[in-house]
Amino acid sequence: MTSDPADPSEPTRPEGQALQPRRFMHLRWDLDKTYLRTEFDTVKDLIKTFRQKAEEKIAVAGASALLRALLDPRERSHRRVTFISGSPRQMRKVLTAKLALDGVEPDMFILKPNLENLLRGRFRAIRGQVGYKLKALLLSHMAAEHVDEYLFGDDAEQDAFIYSVYADILAGRVDAVALAAILSTCKVYRGDVDEIMAYHRQLFGSGEVVRRIFIHLERRSPLDRFAAYGARVVAIYNYFQGAAVLFEAGALEPRGLLAVTEAMESEGYTPERLANSLQDLMRRGVLHFGTIERMSRELAAAESTMGRPVPRFVHAFEDAIGSLENLQRPGPRWEAEINYLGIYHEARFRRQQHRFLGIRLLD
Amino acid sequence: MAHIVLDSCAGRDGGREALEAAAIASLQLDHQITVVGDESDITTALAKIAHDAERLRVAHARDRCEPDVDAAEVLRQAPRNSVVVGLEIAARDPSAVFVSAGAPGLIVAGAQQILGRIPGVPHAALAAVYPTLRPHGPVSDLFALLLDVGATVECSGDDLVTFAAMGAAYAAKISRIDRPRVALLCNGHGIANAPTRAREAHRRLLAATTAFEYVGCLRADSVTSGDADVIVTDGFSGDVLLRTLEGVAATGESLLRRAAEKFQWRIGVQMLSDGISAIREFTDWENYGGAPLLGFDRAVMVTQADSGRRAFLNAIRLGAKIDRLQVIAAVAAGVAEFHGLGAPSASPPAPEAT
Structure with a gap:
């Protein structure tokens, strides 16, 4: 972990002043429980989700309106949206159709190769998100000057963790040694580790690109769970809160x-x-x-x-x-150095605490 | 949807359990919840608890009430305490229900200053439920209502008949009893030897044509029989009676614990454990939430000073039920009918959608 954050606080726009026209904005969205109201806690839920048609899928309140507002046609030329989802690639057609119904056209849509993972016996990769999402984020990183990234995830998985690691790689605060330790702790497969490390070599220290990481509190997790990530991670109960923060930052008209x-x-x-x-x-x-x-x-x-x-x-x-x-x-403070391994172990301990003989207890 | 205004400065663990109850209620119930107390303390504590910020609001009360201080003194020294701030919020919203484990004296004094009074009600009454041996009404409610249990210590005969009208209207709504049976609490020698206020109330209740059935006097040893749905008394006697009932239940618990000293008794208690648990559940005051303070144009729930999460949650649920069933309006109508006042002018308007 290196260097201090180069004043990552939001560039607040003085009243009445227009947005900087040449600044690119890259929006990264998770899909399930972030954009879509998806249930996959049981096998029955999974089957139901898999069989749902596009018109049966429901977006989280305000998510599509916020995304459409951010992708306003007047700004679209310098705005980009990438969806990175843990849903299997077989669902691409129905998910694309759902986004089209909502009037959202993603520039990039990355889905998880779950069938391939299954056939290759990579069972950890089916449930695990760190290797897959970190690789997808680095792969789809927009190499342009003056880019502001806004990332959207949820509290059902490890989005705050993964997005923060990604942000700190770009900011030059997670070096190769630290990243290797994180990937090893998260039990990422060797092949994925190699690819991520290769991306790290290219992108390390690109700049303070990630402005905010919004975590939709779908599970209503306590806010303290995100305190360790600092002010960059904003836990939100709904997208009106997200819109208010983006409005203050000058990113939303x-x-x-x-x-x-x-x-x-x-x-x-x-x-x-x-x-x-x-x-x-x-x-x-x-x-x-x-x-x-x-x-x-x-x-x-x-x-x-x-x-x-x-x-x-x-x-x-x-x-x-x-x-x-x-x-x-x-x-809240902008954390110069985040103890990722500590956060990972704490979350793991919490998950174990809430299970007894493998049975999930109430949180 | 009710608006629950919860005082988070009193209750078990310095009000921490009140806050936890508010957090749980925000996740489980579809009500607007306003937590009143020190904003900084509340925000810090809430960050550690799962809650739904969409349904939960914080109102800052900059003054803290010291326990065991006279109500008038508190209102003078700490005018922006959580009870006052909470009651002010409740006064502005017709669908509000104020819930507090603060000192009953302070709540009554604050309510008298801030809330509107139901016409025809000179003094407020605190109504508590207690378990009885016979079910009441079509829903077989096992609980009867006892009022007043501490709000008005010095009562007149007029107060007692008004309490009867309020208690009957409350029981009619909450327990769905068409014609509640109302009794006056008396001493062991019948009405002839009762205090003047009780004799006057007895005479007036016998003479009046009412929406409830006046069943006469009831001795303290018969209150748990279930012969009356509502028992009326002054605040002093009511408080003594309620504490006695609670004390008997607590003594029973202690005796059971002592039974564990002998091996044979322990086996016996173990064999009866299901039944004992059921009785314990039945007599546990935390299951019944709070006592409604009747006589004002807003619902006010007073919970015991050492209320925990469960007691607050049940008080919130009962408060929401009072709002849903428009109990305060029914109480106002009951009093107006009894006193021949016509339509109650201060009955709260229909709740606004929040």
Whole structure:
């Protein structure tokens, strides 16, 4: 692990100033439980998921609206989206069809070669994600100047871990020795290790490219589990929170924020639930008071939200923030050095703790 | 959907278990939950607990109440304490239910200052449930209602008849009893030797045409028989009676533990363990949540000072049920009907969708 982070804090955009037009944005999305509401905790769930048609698959509330807003046709030429999913390659057709139904056209869609892993007896690779996802992330890394990457994953697997390792390889903070130790601890197959190490040689120290890693709390994991990754990892309960953070960072236009708000409302989110979500970000120091004021102004400027008067949202926001009595909370720290092996072992210990004679206990 | 306003400054482990209950409720129940207390402490503690931030909001209360301090003193020295802040939030929202394990005196005093009073109710009553030998109503509810158990220590005859009307309306809604049987708690020598307030209430209840059935006086040794669905008394006697019942249950527990000293008794207790567990479950106050404080235009649930997660969760569930069944409006209507006040003007409006 080397070098300090080169001020990785978000480049916040002064009010009224347009986005930097020449900056590329690379969005990396996981699919199951991040973009799609997928159940695969039991064999029955797996079979059901495998047999589902495109129109039967349901996206997580606000996910497609956020992605469409980020891939606005006016910005599309310098924005790119890559899906990296643990779903088997045999599902490509149905998943592509689902994304098309949602109006999302990925630039790259990487699926897991599960059948190949099975036939080659690589059983660990069927369940394991570290080797597969890290390799896919490095493979699909966009080698261009001025790239900002925003990664989206969930708490069901090891997304925060994998994405952070990837980000730190690019930032030059996970060197070859550290990476080899991580891959060995995660029991990644030799072939994958060789490929990852080869990519590492090419990409190590490319720059502070990964701006934020959003972890959708599908399982509602405690927030403390992500504290060790520092401020780069933002655990979110819904995509309205993601949109608010991206809005503060200047990566999402007000119209995009409005689109996500509308989408969330059409999914049954009340102004109170959205206001609670904002208050949560503010209490954690992720979002600043000024941003919420700006969001309220932008929403109030819109004539209406899905036929409902906008003041409902604005009042809910004001009420949620007002109940904190002028809270000023410093944001979470950006970790210069993350103890990946420690995090891995802690997570492993936790998983074991929650099993008794192989039976899963309540978390 | 109810709006639960939970005071996280009181309860077991300095309110930590109240917060855990709020976190569990946010994951399991479809209600808006506002946790009141020190925002910084709550945010730090919440980070360690699985919860749903979409349903959970924090309201900051900058003052802390010291335990065992007079309510009036607390309101003077710590005006922004969690009880006051929570009650203020409840006062603004018709669908709000305030839940607290704080000192009942402080909650009553705070509610009197902040919440609206149901017309015709001069003093509030704390209503507690206790298990009886006979089921009540069509749902075979094994619990009867006892009020007041501590909110109004000095009662008049007028207070007692109002408590009867409130208790009957509450039981009619919660236990679905068409015509609840209401009794006055008396001493062993009948109504003739009862205090003036009880004699006056007895006379008025006998004379009134009511939506409930007045069954007369009931001695303390008959309260668990199930002869009445609602038992009315003043706050002092009610508190003494309730503590006595709890004390008897606790003594039973201690006796069982002592049975383990002898080998033969231990075997006997072991053989009866299922039944003992069932009785223990039946008499465990934590299973019944809190005691509703009746007389105000908002639902207020008072839980015991050493309430744990289970007690808070059950109080939240009961509070949500009170909101869903519009119990406060029913209580207001019951009081208005009894006193011949016409339609209650302060009955809470239909809850807003939150």
